Amino acid sequence: MKVLMTEYLRLDLDAEQWECRVCNHVIGTAHKGYKEGMLVYDRDPRDIHPPILAPEKYRYTFSPDPEWVRILEYYCANCGTQVETEYVPPGHPPLHDMQPDLPALRAQWASRPEVLEVSVGPAVIQRADDHKH
């Protein structure tokens, strides 16, 4: 049984492994965080959130302060998909963000059919009499 855990991560409950949903690469054991099987890049936040105000003139520019926060980007080591990001103060240890209880998940999914395409949830249906601008 395999469970789709995030946009890019799948758990193989039998092999107890994290897998990449994009390239099917086995990331690593599910007894540890998936991040441990990833490539990490320390991103300067100004690359992603560019200054709107001239940095040479102003202290605050709409761009995060790179001495106060960094973006850790986690890539699948096989296909390069960006599986997760993490905004952290410099030097802060990455979080073990998803720690599943594997026996409990196996028991839960024993009575469920495997899901190959995740349900996106209910759509908001616009009615004819809805307020419009």
Place this chain on the structure above:
Amino acid sequence: MNDISIKVPDQAIRPEEAALIKKFLEDTTLFLAPDPEIMNKHDLMERSEQEDISINKQNDAHTIAKIRDRLQSGCDEGYEMVEQMGAAPGAKWGDVITGVYSASGDLAIASAGGVLLFSALVHHPIKFIIKNWINEPTVGVRDGDGFIHNDSRYGNVHNTDQSMILPIFHEGNLICWVAATVHEGENGAIEPGGMPSMAESPSDEGLKMSPFKVVENYQIKRDLLTFLQNSVREPKLQYEDMKVKLYGCLRIKQRIEDVLKTDGPDALIATLRLTMENVRTEVKRRISEWPDMTVRTFIVQDSTLRENCIAKINCQLTKKGDRLIFDFRGSAPEFTNRPTNTVLAGLKGMLSQLVMCYIWPDLPRGQAAFAPIEVITDPFSIVNSSYNAPNSQSLMSIFTGFTAGQHAVAKFLYSCPEKYTKVHAPSFNMINTFIWGGVSQHGETLGNLCADLNGMGGGARVDMDGEPGLQPIFATMADIGEQELNEEDVPFLQLVSKKMTRDAIAPGKYRGGQGYTMIVATKDSEEWGFMTTAQGAKVPPLQGLFGGYACGTYPLSKVKGVDVYDVLLNEPGKFKHSIEEIMNDQSFDGATYTTHHMGMGFEISNRGELFMISQGAGAGYGDLLERDPALIVKDLEEELISHAVAERLYKVKIAPDTLIVDHQATRTLRDNERKDRLSRGIPYAEFIKSWNKPKPPAHLPFFGCWGDDTETLYMGTPDKTRHANESMPNYMRHPKDVRIEELENRLAAAGALMDEKR
């Protein structure tokens, strides 16, 4: 030393002695402070004997559903009345809730719209009234009474919210309560508008109304009203909205009486109780469908609104069986003299908002939806502050606490086969708006805010972009108001309003909903000013989801030494409609241009000076290399992003003139970027060897836990810590003292202090 034999008397207390001690303590209580027994509990009260009797008499599901719908309509009707008639901007734009409470004080049915976080908050003052005033001979609770309340230490989020609470009797028996709560704004605090960021103690926060009787025989007591009017800057608003809330409650009472006539008291009591019990049971069932897992996250607050620092909101969310446990231990210690702390109930209220708006919006609104969910915090922390800590800006902590919860919950919901909402990235969470006050063009003293706080950008969703300027995270169906109507009452214009701030983005496969620009300038008053109370000018207050990015940061910009109305009259070409152009071009002669964090204390503004801010974007979802180029073209057409930033970030090739996508070039650019990731990314084990540091860096004023050790809380420097369970003062110095010291040191270093006597 001699041994002295002392006979220790038997310590056991006989029951009659215990009763005597209890009576003595009750008779001689000097002060009815907030009651931890009430304030720390958010679960439902035990089913009462009367509720048991009523449920035995009436438990037909169809009858219960019919009565629940009638009461729901009554609550919505009361809500509409308060919204339509209320004088406070908060009332007009939906920062309201009305509800019916059980005789024990639980909120059974709440209005469907408005500020649902009140659902977990407004029951506390009713329970205080039940516990302390019913049998108190000098107070009592009778038919026709009404109680007012605003002190957040006795319930509610912050002291700007005022409640009107009415007991409902039937044939002499108290059968339920009704209440209306409104974000009133002005409350006589040290700054106008009711949410002072300058408050350094609870004494700076204005009115402190523990629940007290202000209505008898359905009439507002004029003596108390006059006192309250004298205690705030908007005496007319105080009276008007007390009346509005009273009449909103009376309308709900009328609907309850209709039910009593048609179905009797047992049906009413059974409906209130069974509604709550059924919702609670359903919530437990739905939780059990989630994966058993622990998810960890944190959100950074980058200021106290007085100075920049890092205050961490740490969150570990665990689901086990049908239990869901939010664990906020490790969050920043409370600030002794800064108002960004929240009482525990405030945090729970915002988490209940998460449950009712973003996870299970189909459930009946009320206290029960959050009742079975557990919350753990450290004492004396920024998310569970003590009686003596100011909390007038508790929004900072409850909103970042909400975001931590929202971020964590998404990682549970993704794999659930049945979903009640779409999985989505965190919404923007800061009240980027102008709070204002002073004397209006009509000579009235005012203090309140622009409803643009309701225009937070929505988070990106699993299959679509986030909605720009969507809604406040603390309310559903709230509006951002009509600026033109506002300008009839206040002496300033929003010269730029609701124009999306270009390039202030949260990229991803689906991008976050963007925020819009607000540029204000005072026009017709010499006694008018603004304040802003938000975090996130230095560090984003969000996290992205599944590879998406958070928003950027949002500062305050000011242009002084200009009268923009003269410019508009004489040289209109010099005025530009974006912060970017005004600040970077600096085209006003002789003006000064400055940027600041978003914690601006109340500041008097001169005619025509510009104050400029932007609402924020919700977070992005997924890998930005997967973003459909057609969506990027749409962003370009809507001027949400500039061409250069779009091409650089999303690795697309789009012709600037025609906006035609070169798909082949785009594919190549994206393939190359994936290859670049593989070459620049470092294997985790190797990365953390050089990345991980045992303590916060010396240059960061960091508050909270660092890494996995949640028992050690840092307090501003790497060398000052406290244990998570212990209380320790956490004073911040006055920012002007800090600045003066910096400048004096520079003068001293330059030898310019000369022989100044010290």
